[in-house]
Amino acid sequence: xxxxxxxRWIVLGLAPALLVYLLFAVFPILQxxxxxxxxxxxxxxxxxxxxxxxxxxLQNPTFWNxxxxxLYVVAASVFGQVPIALALALLLNRRIKGAxxxxxxxxxxxxxxxxxxxxxxxMVYNTEYGLLNRFLKAVGLGSLAQNxxxxxxxxxxxxxxxxxxxxxxxxxxxxxxxxxxxxxxxxEAAELDGASEWVKTWKITIPMIKETLLVSVILCISGSLRTxxxxxxxxxxGPARATEVMAIYMFNETFSSTRYxxxxxxxxxxxxxxxxxxxxxxxxxxxxxxxxxxxxxxV
Amino acid sequence: xxLILYSLINTYPLFWMVLNSFKxxxxxxxxxxxxxxxxxxxxxxxxxxVAKLGLYFSNSIRxxxxxxxxxxxxxxxxxxxxxxxxxxxxxxxxxxxxxxMLIPVHAMLVPMFILMQKLGIxxxxxxxxxxxxxxxxxxxxxxLSSFMEAFPRDIEESAVMDGCGVLRIFWSIILPMSRPALxxxxxxxxxxxxxxxxxxxxxxxxxxxxxxxxGLANFAGEYSTNYVVQMAGLTxxxxxxxxxxxxxxxxxxKGMTAGAVKG
Numbered sequence: 001x002x003x004x005x006x007x008r009w010i011v012l013g014l015a016p017a018l019l020v021y022l023l024f025a026v027f028p029i030l031q032x033x034x035x036x037x038x039x040x041x042x043x044x045x046x047x048x049x050x051x052x053x054x055x056x057x058l059q060n061p062t063f064w065n066x067x068x069x070x071l072y073v074v075a076a077s078v079f080g081q082v083p084i085a086l087a088l089a090l091l092l093n094r095r096i097k098g099a100x101x102x103x104x105x106x107x108x109x110x111x112x113x114x115x116x117x118x119x120x121x122x123m124v125y126n127t128e129y130g131l132l133n134r135f136l137k138a139v140g141l142g143s144l145a146q147n148x149x150x151x152x153x154x155x156x157x158x159x160x161x162x163x164x165x166x167x168x169x170x171x172x173x174x175x176x177x178x179x180x181x182x183x184x185x186x187x188e189a190a191e192l193d194g195a196s197e198w199v200k201t202w203k204i205t206i207p208m209i210k211e212t213l214l215v216s217v218i219l220c221i222s223g224s225l226r227t228x229x230x231x232x233x234x235x236x237x238g239p240a241r242a243t244e245v246m247a248i249y250m251f252n253e254t255f256s257s258t259r260y261x262x263x264x265x266x267x268x269x270x271x272x273x274x275x276x277x278x279x280x281x282x283x284x285x286x287x288x289x290x291x292x293x294x295x296x297x298x299v
Numbered sequence: 300x301x302l303i304l305y306s307l308i309n310t311y312p313l314f315w316m317v318l319n320s321f322k323x324x325x326x327x328x329x330x331x332x333x334x335x336x337x338x339x340x341x342x343x344x345x346x347x348x349v350a351k352l353g354l355y356f357s358n359s360i361r362x363x364x365x366x367x368x369x370x371x372x373x374x375x376x377x378x379x380x381x382x383x384x385x386x387x388x389x390x391x392x393x394x395x396x397x398x399x400m401l402i403p404v405h406a407m408l409v410p411m412f413i414l415m416q417k418l419g420i421x422x423x424x425x426x427x428x429x430x431x432x433x434x435x436x437x438x439x440x441x442x443l444s445s446f447m448e449a450f451p452r453d454i455e456e457s458a459v460m461d462g463c464g465v466l467r468i469f470w471s472i473i474l475p476m477s478r479p480a481l482x483x484x485x486x487x488x489x490x491x492x493x494x495x496x497x498x499x500x501x502x503x504x505x506x507x508x509x510x511x512x513x514g515l516a517n518f519a520g521e522y523s524t525n526y527v528v529q530m531a532g533l534t535x536x537x538x539x540x541x542x543x544x545x546x547x548x549x550x551x552x553k554g555m556t557a558g559a560v561k562g
Contacts, residue, residue, distance in 0.1 A: 009465045009466075010384055013377065013379065013380040014392065017374060018377070018392070020436065021399065023429070024411075024430050024432070024434075025433040025436075028414055032407070088302065091301055101306070106305065107544075110555060111555070112313075112537065112541075115512035115515050116512070119515060119533055120313065123526060123530070126526075128328075138332070168309075170555065173556055222401075222403075229496045232496075260409060270403060
């Protein structure tokens, strides 16, 4: 067993990964915290202003507007993606014919680059030539056609529909895997008792995959709190900040107005919100279940 | 029925784009739903030329391949020691790596920009390489070490009897045994690097260094009125990922759902 304790090898083996990780992931976080207490434009000398940036952000209605928009995306994702994905998974779990095809088609949007998804959907929403408006006109509903991304009334909804479209497949596949782990005997016993499909779904299936459902909801929340690429490409927060989420706000404040200190403070706030949610999540149900899921998925 | 409708909604926008990319601008505006009457390949030639897709492809391939090889190599080595050895601080190191899965990448854009500026590699492909490795190590180590942990202990013991060294065991026993998990993380890494946008946006602005997602976003902005050419460009960018996905679906889905469960 002496092999298990060769310190020199252990240090050497872990060093490269740890070094890259510390320098390019951990260190920037610390630096971000440090900069968030500074007033700095990247050129002139830094000035320590304590909590000034945080106070400014928390008093700024534009920041809260981006926070509100972000919550909208979170709500749309949770209530759009999870129920639809669950319904689809329940359907596919019953009939096997063509199952492989539906899985493949379902997961496809998840693997495509968000930039391609955004650009494709921008064309779908295009006022004049877009798929959506042309389709509405073709079926005689031309009056419903809108300037989907250009009208502040519709832009957020349109963006959210694209986000939902992109990620339903992910939860669909996760639920499908969970459903296949529900022991068949439970259903057989229920059938002997004369339970209907509906009863079986609500009394057996849903309780059995409750854990996966919770994990998915948490994932969905933390994932949609991070939305950036899609909105940046589709609308860059516009029109009139109607789709500006926190990451977009941070990006524009930092790189357009070169306010690195303020941008860092907003970054730290985003990080804090995310970690808070994860903390709540791990309170709701043990972190252990997440790890078990990961292992099962990995093997 | 519902499922058919779902797969239709899922794939139709992409099909619509691919079909229209073969039409002339006029045909597209008159008749966006039908099949193209003549298949116009010149949109592709035009997109390839105007969008400089060849250049972006070569940048993306270089960064993605190098980042994937390094992430998997460093990750596998670290996973080996984290899963097969006992040492003080092991829990701490594992937790540190796990923590990385919780960091939202977009909260890192500002400090990363400043760091790269200080290191003097802003606007080089190296500026992308290191963050890509750092941000994909956690999930890579997570998947690999949980896989390696499952191997029985006797493996090393008999290998030590035969006089194998630590690295020899890693290279000739543990790595070959981890092949399925290695395939999963390799594909996952490649796709993640290939699709990455935010870091590229912040760290690269010389047009000859742009990656495919960044180049496309710019191209669409500059060329926004010529839809058919834009669609041809998007189709070309879409193709490699779709091909990889169709051939290696099993591994990619495993990696992505394991990655998804990272909380």
